[in-house]
Amino acid sequence: MTTLDSDDTARRGGPVQRGVIFDLDGTLADTAGAITAITAGILTDMGREPDEAAIRATVGKPLDQNFAYLLGLPLDAEQVGEAMGLYRRRFGDHVRSEGRRLLFPGVAPGLLHLREVGRKLGVATSKVHAAAVKTVQITGIDDMFAAIAGHDSVARGKPHPDMALYVADRLGLAPEECVVVGDGLADIEMGLAAGMATIGVSYGVATAEELVAAGAHTVVDSFCAVVDAVLAGVVIAA
Structure with a gap:
């Protein structure tokens, strides 16, 4: 796992996404x-x-x-x-x-590392809010997140941008300061519609090829690689 912090990233000239918005099922939890x-x-x-x-x-x-x-x-x-x-x-x-066994390998330490280096973390899931909260509580990662949004938290769910924008607002960040991480095509579509960087994870439901076709800015195959990609800064091509 990388030990780059935001200052390191800035010196390397890459973008700094201060907020990370995660999908839940298939991204954090192996469900x-x-x-x-x-x-x-x-x-x-x-x-x-x-x-x-x-x-x-x-x-x-x-x-x-x-x-x-x-x-x-x-x-x-x-x-x-x-x-x-x-x-x-x-x-x-x-x-x-x-x-806690539901978590994909590397999720618990990865979230902690991201938080320790100053990233603000949130969840945007198609579960209803109450179910999302229960899931992160039972898996022991609830204290990692400053904001959690469910399908019932906004007027329109994924792939519309509403949920990502809602979480960004709760994190106190502009959309361009956030990156969306998810295993589904709707996660990528939501992030793009919200004007955010996107990371697709190929260990969930969608394949790497499908995530690329949906427009993901980068695709990775493990949660440790998610952390590396966030800290390196996800480049959005002009």
């Missing part, structure tokens, strides 16, 4: 497998035949939209609400049983 399995189990219980590829494609998106799509029903359908209730209970049980 994609559990999300897929739990969702498939619920669909089976409801008499549907789950399509794993279709389910995995919904990871990182709002829960109500996911179940409406997977069940082929409108958002306000009773079965959608039932599925969401089952999911929240089962996923909550999984998070509580796994705790």
Whole structure:
């Protein structure tokens, strides 16, 4: 892991992103497998035949939209609400049983290092705010973040810029002072729409090629590499 601080970066002539806005599922927490399995189990219980590829494609998106799509029903359908209730209970049980083990390698020390060298950290996730807070608390990283935004924190969720801009405001930073880190195409699209630098992580849902095609300014394959990229400064081509 690099030991560059913001002064080192400035001397090297690179940009300094003082704020880092992280996605949660698939970026900080290794939950994609559990999300897929739990969702498939619920669909089976409801008499549907789950399509794993279709389910995995919904990871990182709002829960109500996911179940409406997977069940082929409108958002306000009773079965959608039932599925969401089952999911929240089962996923909550999984998070509580796994705790800190859910974090990808390097996340806990990496976040601490970023904070120690003066970066302001936030979370922007398609989970609702309460679920996001519970997840970071149970995984033991809640004290790393100065701001957490969920899908219900803003009028429009990802890929719109609202959530990233909301977090930047809470961090007391301008958009150009922030970098968005995420594993999903919507994370990259959100960051770009907000006028922020973006780092795609290829160890989550989207592939490196997909993240590059979405416009990610850089793509890395580990959380330690995320830290290195943040501290080196993510260059946005003119």
